Amino acid sequence: MAKSSVAVLGLGIMGGGVAARLLSAGFPLSVYNRNRERTAKFADAGALVAASPREAAARAEIVISMVADDAASRSVWLGADGALAGVSPGSLLLESSTLSVDWVRELGAAAAQKKCDFLDAPVTGSKPHAATGELFFMVGGSVAGFARARDVLSVLGREALHLGPNGSGALVKLINNFVCGVQAASFAEAISLVNASGLDREKCISVLANSALASPLIKRMLTSMAADDFTPNFPLKLMTKDIGYAIQEAAKCGVPLQTAAPALEVFKQAVKEGLGDLDFSAVVKSLKK
Ligand code: NAP
Secondary structure: OOOOOOEEEOOOOOHHHHHHHHOOOOOOEEEEEOHHHHHHHHHHOEEEEEEOOHHHOOOOOOEEEOOOOHHHHHHHHHOOOOOOOOOOOOOEEEOOOOOOHHHHHHHHHHHHHHEEEEEEEOOOOOOHHHOOOEEEEEEEEOHHHHHHHHHHHHEEEEEEEEEOOOHHHHHHHHOOOOOHHHHHHHHHHHHHHHHOOOOOOOHHHHHHHOOOOOOOOHHHHHHHHHHHOOOOOOEEEHHHHHHHHHHHHHHHOOOOOOOOHHHHHHHHHHHHOOOOEEEHHHHHHOOOO
């Protein structure tokens, strides 16, 4: 059976991996990226490069967006050159960025006006998982839309879970990431304390790396620290954004995230120190904790 045509909006760390994966699986692909330089290697691999999200969406039955934040998502979907201006009725639209719940619900309503199925479908997993099709999709939207997305999601992910109506995927993703952010911030403080304590740093790190606190996330941080390589898999500024969105969403549910608030300050401080474009694990390099 012929594969559906797909448009990917945003060719950053995650969107780039997703687009490459779709191309290698044989999906006819259109791509859009704000900074056009990022499109060159996808054009070489057979993708059509669109000048606007509108043009990319007009060529596709399925549109996937993977951009930085609410503002970026608004700019690729809305407006005269936005994807919604180009979609055909009946298209399937997936927003896979990590965004606020209010915005994805608003976007879902705008997609419904265009008679399109809309899913919020953020992911866990990072750069290597996007490249190898091992993401975990958390999906909000209609069951019928979820069923239609199966062919692309099975190429991009090891699992996709339908969680409820629009906004459900976005909210679960924020719950997941605020806990990651809190862990990362407290681990950064632990490293500061080790550094200041006069203890043997290597031995301390070996204890921490082999204790119950060594989650996959902390292990990733330890790997970056050991190699002194903070090339971003997940940019620090985006973790900062996620903790902020989670605090806002939780407040609307009447739940003050008391551990997330100081973690957000730790990450904001790291951004102030110019670490925002490095991997989130660079929070350990932040001077003031
Ligand atoms: P990234 O590498 O920084 O890429 C960001 C993308 O957003 C780029 O294509 C960028 O375009 C685009 N963008 C930013 N501002 C824009 C604007 N105002 N208008 C249009 N496009 C804009 O980020 P990423 O790591 O791929 O993350 C993408 C999304 O996935 C984020 O929501 C992030 O939280 C989420 N996520 C990331 C990871 C991870 O491990 N990296 C894991 C799970 C979820 P330019 O090239 O023009 O700047």
